[in-house]
Amino acid sequence: MGADALDRAQQTFVRRWGEMGATWGISRTMAEVHALLFITGDPLCTDDIMHMLQISRGNASMNLRQLVNWGLIRRTHLRGDRKEYFISDLDTWQMFETITRERRRREVGPIIDTLKQCRSDLAGDTPKLAKERQQKAVDCDKKLQDMLDFINTLDVMVDAVLSSGSEQIGMLSAAISSTVKR
Amino acid sequence: MGADALDRAQQTFVRRWGEMGATWGISRTMAEVHALLFITGDPLCTDDIMHMLQISRGNASMNLRQLVNWGLIRRTHLRGDRKEYFISDLDTWQMFETITRERRRREVGPIIDTLKQCRSDLAGDTPKLAKERQQKAVDCDKKLQDMLDFINTLDVMVDAVLSSGSEQIGMLSAAISSTVKR
DNA sequence: CATTCCTTTCAATAATAACTGAAAAGACTA
DNA sequence: TAGTCTTTTCAGTTATTATTGAAAGGAATG
Structure with a gap:
């Protein structure tokens, strides 16, 4: 479980973004999911997000859908992989x-x-x-x-x-x- | 209990302001208390607010204090009355x-x-x-x-x-x- | 078309936030 | 200073919102 400096910086960012969201009427988790996708810039699948944020599958699914509806993230696919991935590629x-x-x-x-x-x-x-x-x-x-x-x-x-x-x-x-x- | 057109208009405004507050991370009641003081423009005491918004004394007290801290309302007094009144006189x-x-x-x-x-x-x-x-x-x-x-x-x-x-x-x-x- | 893999849904549950009411504290009066 | 009126506090309760997990639904694969 060796978290390096990059992981730590990203985790700090994700936590703070979550808190911000909470004070602005956006659920903490939705803001965290968004922050995670934004800051890593990588396509992540539901399982990645579940594990990284320690949340359930249902919760991840719900929040991802909302973020897609808001237009803040989009669905994507990785070749040779059946799973759905999500990416935040807005600046x-x-x-x-x-x-x-x-x-x-x-x-x-x-x-x-x-x-x-x-x-x-x-x-x-x-x-x-x-x-x-x-x-x-x-x-x-x-x-x-x-x-x-x-x-x-x-x-x-x-x-x-x-x-x-x-x-x-x-x-x-x-x-x-x-x-x-x- | 005769609510006239003015009362109705004010109530509509108060309700909507409360909902707005809720979606922006401000508690519905705090927003309603503020809306009530703003739209009437009158100095109101805790009892007035309790009755008009159907909330408890403790709840009114807490929310009024917060609004004072935010600088959105201020405490005032009516001559010959020991009670504290609150007024919203900002435009x-x-x-x-x-x-x-x-x-x-x-x-x-x-x-x-x-x-x-x-x-x-x-x-x-x-x-x-x-x-x-x-x-x-x-x-x-x-x-x-x-x-x-x-x-x-x-x-x-x-x-x-x-x-x-x-x-x-x-x-x-x-x-x-x-x-x-x- | 059966199997596998993945996603969504949603009733039940947990966590959080808001509210109540009564007791304590504070403030003015005589 | 005792008595009265008013405000504040906060433990207990209620209401709201968020989360879980398992079952159902879809979609690709062989």
Whole structure:
């Protein structure tokens, strides 16, 4: 079981990535599986992953499927081997892009819908409210509106960053800094 | 028990905010308490919150404390009342700023430390590795370096956005879009 | 088409995270 | 300082989420 310096460095990375995932609402194990595939860069089969992370076959299978669905890893095959292998061949930027797009797709729409729905419900019924509630309704509406505007602004920015691609990201970073400076 | 349109809109908002929090690694209840204080804008005491969200005193107390620690709400008092009240008087932008700064403070440092530590461990011991492991060590090091660079770039951007303040955010958004366009 | 090898599924179980409620601590009042 | 009101703490409980392992389902092989 001689773990060399490379193994140790990779294990440290995998553990930390797992913890990070956990604080960001991604299951620790899913993040670890991803980290392992990312940092080794090798195609690994289910058994490799089971052994390296000490998890069951079912668990490995579930998490691998999710990672494939997210587009963070892909299935592959080794010639002369019947088993399925998995590989993470995205670079850091592509990983970031994939995760950001996916989360945006799943979450931005729903929250905007809810905010709009709250506003339209309020708009229809505000006249029916007791006098002293009307001011509150107006204040509440303003908060909802502000939040919608903010989400929209951020969304435009994220969109620009994502579509800039990794080549332009440095330039973009510089442009942002100089815009803010003055 | 007559919930009017304002109550309903607020409840919808609170529920959705809670769900959002849950998918981002913040406990549903903590997010709901915050949402309630934010959307009403009123100072509320522990009992108000307990009743409105149907949670226990202990739970309310714990979550309120956390929110105060995050700087998202603050304690206040109503004249002639011994109880403690809580209020959320940040606007959307300030909220975003607070949350971003806090998460950055807690998470960016540690992840950078881990990455650097992995690299320096590798650097010291790579010569001792078996020949065919050396190439892997170099590849691994490159990934770690790429990730460090990426985190750094992103960190600079986030820093610029945060220090731009809400007045400049629209301008910034425009600057980003136009930089990317060509 | 039977065998072998591999993957997926899912009910049962384990682990983790969140919540409760009552007791202790703290704070203000007279 | 005793009495009253309020907040905090935390051991015990409940709820939620993650994991296991074995059985069922597929797919390639001879």
